Every structure is written in C-alpha cells, then in structure tokens.
Amino acid sequence: MFVALAFMALTVPRYLTFNPANTNVPAPDGFGAHFWLLTGHVVFGSIAMTTCCFQIWPAFRNRFPKAHRVMGRLYVFAGVLPAGVLGIIVGAVSPFGPVVRVANVTLGVVWLIVTVVGIRMAIQRRHGEHRRWMIRSFALTFAIVATRIWSIVFAVAFFADQLTEEAGPLDPTVQTFTGMGVWVAMIVNILAAEWWLDRPTASQRRARKARRARRHQSQDQGMA
Numbered sequence: 001m002f003v004a005l006a007f008m009a010l011t012v013p014r015y016l017t018f019n020p021a022n023t024n025v026p027a028p029d030g031f032g033a034h035f036w037l038l039t040g041h042v043v044f045g046s047i048a049m050t051t052c053c054f055q056i057w058p059a060f061r062n063r064f065p066k067a068h069r070v071m072g073r074l075y076v077f078a079g080v081l082p083a084g085v086l087g088i089i090v091g092a093v094s095p096f097g098p099v100v101r102v103a104n105v106t107l108g109v110v111w112l113i114v115t116v117v118g119i120r121m122a123i124q125r126r127h128g129e130h131r132r133w134m135i136r137s138f139a140l141t142f143a144i145v146a147t148r149i150w151s152i153v154f155a156v157a158f159f160a161d162q163l164t165e166e167a168g169p170l171d172p173t174v175q176t177f178t179g180m181g182v183w184v185a186m187i188v189n190i191l192a193a194e195w196w197l198d199r200p201t202a203s204q205r206r207a208r209k210a211r212r213a214r215r216h217q218s219q220d221q222g223m224a
C-alpha cells in the first residue's frame with residue numbers, strides 16, 4: 001500500500017489538473033485525444049492499484065467478505081478493464097519507441113487476459129484458481145511501479161554518463177533504458193508471483209525438515 005501510495009502521489013496529480021501541458025508523455029502528431037485517453041488510463045489505473053491492495057490483504061478479505069466482492073468488481077470493471085484497454089491504445093503509439101510500444105501492448109493484453117480468467121474462476125466458484133489468477137493480476141498491476149524502479153536502475157548502471165537534463169522520450173538512451181525497464185519488470189513480477197504461489201507452506205517446510213533429520217539420523221546409525 002505504501003508503494004502504491006508513493007507511486008500515485010508522484011505520478012497521478014499532474015493528470016488531475018486536466019491540462020495537457022502537464023504530462024510527461026508527448027502526444028503523437030495529429031492524435032489530439034491522446035492526453036484524455038492517457039488521463040482516463042491513469043484514473044482507472046489508480047482505482048485498480050488502490051482496490052487490489054485491499055483485495056489481496058487476507059485479514060481484510062476474511063473480516064469484510066462483502067466489501068471484498070464489491071471491491072473485486074471495482075478492481076475489474078472500473079480498474080483493470082478500462083485502464084488496460086486505454087493503456088494498450090496509448091501504449092501502441094508510445095513516444096518512447098518501438099521496444100516500449102511492444103512491451104506495453106504485451107503487458108496490457110496479458111493483464112486483461114489474466115484478470116478475465118481470474119473473474120471467470122470466481123463466477124464458476126473455483127475459489128482456489130480464482131486466488132491464483134488474481135495474485136498474477138496483482139503482480140501485473142504492480143509491474144508498472146517496478147518498471148519505473150528498473151528503468152532508474154538501468155539508467156544509472158548503463159547510461160549515467162550520457163544522460164542530460166533535457167533528454168526526453170525521443171532520446172535513444174531514454175528509449176533503451178525505458179524498454180529494458182518494462183520488459184524486466186513484467187518478467188520478474190510474473191516469476192515472483194509463480195514462486196509465491198508454489199512456495200512450500202509452513203507445514204510442508206516443517207515436514208521436509210523432519211524428513212531430512214530422519215534421513216541423517218538413519219545414515220548416522222548405519223555408519224555406527
């Protein structure tokens with residue numbers, strides 16, 4: 001929640017001025033609606049990011065099951081679906097170059113598919129699978145935060161001596177580290193979600209430890 005709040009505090013307010021001069025993302029020539037689609041994406045994306053923090057919080061889910069159902073609908077229908085569709089449209093014409101365009105459209109499509117599968121599982125009352133798909137959806141919602149972090153890491157690691165204050169989205173250096181950031185964020189977050197979903201539970205870990213201890217004990221007895 002802290003990460004989500006920090007990300008939104010830094011990026012969202014300039015869109016709430018509804019002034020196209022305040023965006024960091026220049027519109028392609030002749031695409032006047034770009035700023036308004038991007039603003040819609042940012043507003044719906046903020047709803048997705050805020051609601052999903054509550055959705056995956058076990059104590060909140062258990063104490064307020066009704067709120068979980070209402071927020072789940074908000075997450076999907078007022079968050080991921082509109083933010084994803086608008087993200088794909090603005091992503092396809094991103095001024096940050098072709099690598100970022102392909103990465104953003106891929107991320108947007110995968111985000112939509114994973115979330116729709118998750119909601120279908122809930123409708124079919126397959127709760128275990130619903131949980132798994134929604135954890136994947138959460139990982140993709142937060143990929144956008146990770147994108148910013150990875151891009152800064154790559155900018156500092158590879159391009160620190162080439163960057164200037166004026167470097168904008170058309171600069172090949174900026175396009176390179178932004179593209180690296182989106183792809184790495186998406187892959188790492190997906191892998192992190194898969195690790196989280198398949199990690200052994202506390203009781204499995206205890207059972208494994210006990211088995212290992214028994215094996216060592218019988219080996220020691222054999223040697224004696």
Ligand code: HEM
Binds near residue numbers: 087100140
């Ligand atoms: C996970 C799927 C998402 C995709 C594919 C996506 C895609 C994009 C694209 C294409 C842009 C415009 C930058 C460019 O043209 O390269 C953008 C900007 C932005 N997105 Fe998303 N986005 C996603 C999720 C989110 C979420 C969940 C939020 C939550 C608030 C969000 C907030 C923003 C903000 C604030 C900007 C403006 C950035 C700036 O002014 O520097 N996005 N996004």
